Amino acid sequence: MCYAIPGKVKRFQDKFVIVDYFGEERRAYNELDDLSIGDYIYAQGGYAIQKIASDEAESILMTWKETFFELQEVDLQLSRMDLESKDLSLRVVGLLDKVNHGFSLKTDELEYILGLEDEKEKEFICKNANFLRQKYHKNACCVHGIIEISNRCARDCHYCGISTFNNNLIRYHMDADEIFAVAQKAVKEYSFKALVLQSGEECGYNTRELAGVISKIRRELGALVFISFGEISLEALDQYYQAGARGILLRFETSNEGLYNRLHPGGALARRIDLIRAADKRGYLVATGGLIGLPGATAHDIVNDALLAKELNAEMYSFGPFIPSHDTPLSQSFSVSPDYMRMVIALIRLVDPAKGKILVTTAFETLDPLARRQGLLCGANSVMLNVTPRRYRQLYSIYPGRAHQSQSIPEQIEETIVLLKSLGRAPTDLGI
Numbered sequence: 001m002c003y004a005i006p007g008k009v010k011r012f013q014d015k016f017v018i019v020d021y022f023g024e025e026r027r028a029y030n031e032l033d034d035l036s037i038g039d040y041i042y043a044q045g046g047y048a049i050q051k052i053a054s055d056e057a058e059s060i061l062m063t064w065k066e067t068f069f070e071l072q073e074v075d076l077q078l079s080r081m082d083l084e085s086k087d088l089s090l091r092v093v094g095l096l097d098k099v100n101h102g103f104s105l106k107t108d109e110l111e112y113i114l115g116l117e118d119e120k121e122k123e124f125i126c127k128n129a130n131f132l133r134q135k136y137h138k139n140a141c142c143v144h145g146i147i148e149i150s151n152r153c154a155r156d157c158h159y160c161g162i163s164t165f166n167n168n169l170i171r172y173h174m175d176a177d178e179i180f181a182v183a184q185k186a187v188k189e190y191s192f193k194a195l196v197l198q199s200g201e202e203c204g205y206n207t208r209e210l211a212g213v214i215s216k217i218r219r220e221l222g223a224l225v226f227i228s229f230g231e232i233s234l235e236a237l238d239q240y241y242q243a244g245a246r247g248i249l250l251r252f253e254t255s256n257e258g259l260y261n262r263l264h265p266g267g268a269l270a271r272r273i274d275l276i277r278a279a280d281k282r283g284y285l286v287a288t289g290g291l292i293g294l295p296g297a298t299a300h301d302i303v304n305d306a307l308l309a310k311e312l313n314a315e316m317y318s319f320g321p322f323i324p325s326h327d328t329p330l331s332q333s334f335s336v337s338p339d340y341m342r343m344v345i346a347l348i349r350l351v352d353p354a355k356g357k358i359l360v361t362t363a364f365e366t367l368d369p370l371a372r373r374q375g376l377l378c379g380a381n382s383v384m385l386n387v388t389p390r391r392y393r394q395l396y397s398i399y400p401g402r403a404h405q406s407q408s409i410p411e412q413i414e415e416t417i418v419l420l421k422s423l424g425r426a427p428t429d430l431g432i
């Protein structure tokens, strides 16, 4: 299985290469040496990450070609809008018309959409979000792998099951060799092209050690690396970039400062946001977002969350439902409904129809076994598979009962491919 389609280099344009995929041209930032017109490459997140031998690329393309067009056709059918929008209020029709013509909705308009109760109207919003996803992103669906390298954490976020509140948790810590071995398996055996390395905060690695692994993964495996180590110093941000990391997954969690302060003793929303901005400025692809349904958060906050993620230049929106975790101060709280989560995903797509990818998070899948399908049908176009060794996965217990906790990597891949096929999606990241 392949999580990227080889593209053929057509021409160079400043620091970019223009790449052809079955007649469609995309642009990728080029950091590869010795690339020539006619070469084949893999691109991820808008970066040319790896050159591939022509015969290998051509044989992959042969097997892909027919499927690629067949899938596109299925997706097109499923995302078609029923223009006979009967039974919808004039306001809903007007707002969607506005978005579909390329105008941004205002905060109160987005809040109105999130507050809709009529089932037909909500369904229509989701369909419209899927239509926009197809229009701008076509049928590509990013499939990244995540490796949870350590569950040690020095922070006391009130919702999080690996925070310092949880004294009952066995803590683990993969060393550099183990991280590389896991990454190697994900790339070589299972063809992942992009990997997220995630951990709790200040969990005992030194920057040089992690930079070393990142650089080895980038150099020897050719994968795109995202870091997700929480709030790190600007120096570390720089060092990881120099080592080859090109993405950062760092949620601001909530855009509501009062709420942020209550849930993160000693934390500061501005500091976290500044770090996301610094990463963006440094050249990192930004994956960000927050928790939906934190006690005390309102629809107004959620709209602001979506707008803040857009303002932070999100390449990927990562929003998942808050799920109460035992041994934390919020253990007795409640999650939002899967239906509400679907509306949030659709809302994000209305906020950013054209640029960002939207992830169906594992937390959403934990709320609802059908979440992946539902999310992909209301604007999302990205999933993340957990490639952490299973003995550690259950210890990375940010919330209980995480989906895919005990599923092997081949099982996860199989399930994902079957689903994507049924929806006409190609497990690829063609870039921009």
Ligand code: SAH
Pocket (backbone or CB within 6 Å): 159, 160, 161, 198, 199, 200, 201, 228, 229, 230, 231, 249, 250, 251, 253, 290, 291, 320, 321, 322, 323, 324, 325, 363, 398, 399
């Ligand atoms: N230390 C890293 C990774 C933290 S865990 C960082 O700070 O970015 C990754 C994400 O899990 C967090 O950003 C948070 O949004 C999410 N998370 C934590 N507890 C959760 C819970 N109870 N329910 C749902 N998601 C949770």
